[in-house]
Amino acid sequence: MGRIRQSFCMMSNIFREERRDKRVIMGFILGVALFGYWMFFFLRYVQETGEPVNVLETFIVIGHHYKNMLFLVLGWLLVIADAPFIKGNIYFILYRSSRKSWNLGMLFYIMLQAFLFTACIALVSVAVSSIWGFWGAMWSSPVYHLAMDRTNQLGVKYNITFPWETVMQSMAAPQAFALTFLFLWLYFVFLGVLLYVCNLFLKEIFGALIVFGVQLSGYLMQQDGYGGVSLMARAMPGYSIDGAGGEWKSALLFVGLITFLALASLWLAGRVDFKDMAEGQ
Numbered sequence: 001m002g003r004i005r006q007s008f009c010m011m012s013n014i015f016r017e018e019r020r021d022k023r024v025i026m027g028f029i030l031g032v033a034l035f036g037y038w039m040f041f042f043l044r045y046v047q048e049t050g051e052p053v054n055v056l057e058t059f060i061v062i063g064h065h066y067k068n069m070l071f072l073v074l075g076w077l078l079v080i081a082d083a084p085f086i087k088g089n090i091y092f093i094l095y096r097s098s099r100k101s102w103n104l105g106m107l108f109y110i111m112l113q114a115f116l117f118t119a120c121i122a123l124v125s126v127a128v129s130s131i132w133g134f135w136g137a138m139w140s141s142p143v144y145h146l147a148m149d150r151t152n153q154l155g156v157k158y159n160i161t162f163p164w165e166t167v168m169q170s171m172a173a174p175q176a177f178a179l180t181f182l183f184l185w186l187y188f189v190f191l192g193v194l195l196y197v198c199n200l201f202l203k204e205i206f207g208a209l210i211v212f213g214v215q216l217s218g219y220l221m222q223q224d225g226y227g228g229v230s231l232m233a234r235a236m237p238g239y240s241i242d243g244a245g246g247e248w249k250s251a252l253l254f255v256g257l258i259t260f261l262a263l264a265s266l267w268l269a270g271r272v273d274f275k276d277m278a279e280g281q
Helices: 002-018 022-049 057-063 066-079 090-096 099-129 141-147 153-158 165-170 173-201 204-223 246-269 274-280
Strands: none
Touching (some): 002 099, 022 057, 022 066, 022 099, 022 153, 057 066, 057 099, 057 141, 057 173, 066 099, 066 173, 066 204, 099 173, 099 246, 141 165
């Protein structure tokens, strides 16, 4: 319990330092702006239908839009671009605790920032949608017609798609909202921990290139019809919902990947040369 408490203290300390950083603030702003770009097209479509939507549906629809998923990560990577968060006082921190506690604290910090980044986007989407929306469990008529747009006429006209009839059939809007939030958070945590691990033993530029490579390859595989093996596609619940619990298999996949990377970081943290990394900051 002492190590866990130390790790939470380190998470709190790095959070207080990073939250005032202009880079982190700009990352949040960029994330909201990129999400808002696609939100504009969806709400324009809603406005022209003249019918209300569930306030939760905007986040669900945009969270399933592949172009949004491709670019939204840019804001998140800007937030955690300083990984592995080695500051000039690293020796003082390690003297008072241990490398394992420090490493766990940094992982906790990534998970916290991923949650806040996702929550910020979700709250903005709900707040803006409340102008045209209603609260409840029901799906709206505009989203239903968007899901049934098999010829993609609405997609071409309004530059937004939601071909996920299975999502609407399998669950109510609040459940889909929660699942979209969970998957987006897990995907951000995965990318964040991947960047953190890569930057522990590579120069930061190479870590960023690896993460961008994972993101871009996921997008290309999704576009080529290989959504089942695309991590970016698996971050959208619609690709996994099959009526047989397929969405939870995807969630467990991300948990497994995050756990593997966390164990790798534990091994690397015991061998990294903090002196060279601190001097490079």
